[in-house]
Amino acid sequence: MKKTKPTAIIIAEDHPLYRKALCDLVRGNPDFDVVAETGDGRMVEALVEQFKPGILLLDLNLPGMSGLEIAQHLRDRHPEVKIVVLTMNNDEAVFNSVIDAGVSGYVLKESAVDIILECMRAVVGGDHYISPSLAHHLV
Numbered sequence: 001m002k003k004t005k006p007t008a009i010i011i012a013e014d015h016p017l018y019r020k021a022l023c024d025l026v027r028g029n030p031d032f033d034v035v036a037e038t039g040d041g042r043m044v045e046a047l048v049e050q051f052k053p054g055i056l057l058l059d060l061n062l063p064g065m066s067g068l069e070i071a072q073h074l075r076d077r078h079p080e081v082k083i084v085v086l087t088m089n090n091d092e093a094v095f096n097s098v099i100d101a102g103v104s105g106y107v108l109k110e111s112a113v114d115i116i117l118e119c120m121r122a123v124v125g126g127d128h129y130i131s132p133s134l135a136h137h138l139v
Contacts, residue, residue, distance in 0.1 A: 006033040007054035007124050010047050012070070013086065014039040014062050018109070022057060022086075025113055032120060041065030048078055055120055060087040060098070068094075071101035082123040086116070090134060105129040 009032050013019040019037055026032045035051045038044060041062030048056060056074070060067035071083050084105035085098050098106060104123040107116055108131045119129040 004031075006031055007120075008033055008035045008051060009055050009057060009120075010035060010044070010051060010053045011037040011057045012039075012041065012044045012047075012062060012067070013037075013057070013059040014041075015059075022116075025116065026057075026120075029117060031124075039063070041067070041070060044070050045073060045077075048074060048081055052078075053081060054124060055082045055084055057084050057086055057120075058103075060085055060089060060094070068097055068101060071098060071103050075102040084119055084123060084129075095134060106134065107131050108133060 009026050011019055011022050011034060013022060016039065019039060023034050023037055026034050035053060036047045038047060042064035058067045058070060067085060074081055074083065082104040084107060085103050086107050086109055088109050090108060095106060105119040105128065107119050111131055115131065122129040
């Protein structure tokens with residue numbers, strides 16, 4: 001049986017404690033590998049260029065450049081990178097803007113750990129994933 005290479009992950013989250021928790025979560029799973037992390041929105045695009053991740057876990061509220069701006073820039077430059085937004089924002093207008101920017105996943109930070117991993121597996125498989133608590137935005 002051939003072992004598959006773990007999916008490279010970049011984590012862009014400005015809160016150090018939450019970023020560490022995300023790194024620990026991802027590193028605890030053999031399907032994923034954290035290749036870089038940052039708390040600065042201005043660094044994200046350079047890290048994507050350098051590491052060419054399969055997934056970018058992206059906070060919407062980053063200093064220097066917002067998650068929405070980053071998603072919009074990466075949509076055309078790196079369409080192969082699956083962007084999963086992690087946010088506390090459940091506002092429909094923000095949700096619609098982020099979805100329009102081409103993200104593959106939208107997960108509320110209040111979600112359980114298994115939801116974040118489920119989302120990551122879904123987007124690696126080519127699907128889109130929205131936190132179940134946001135399903136009403138899709139109707």
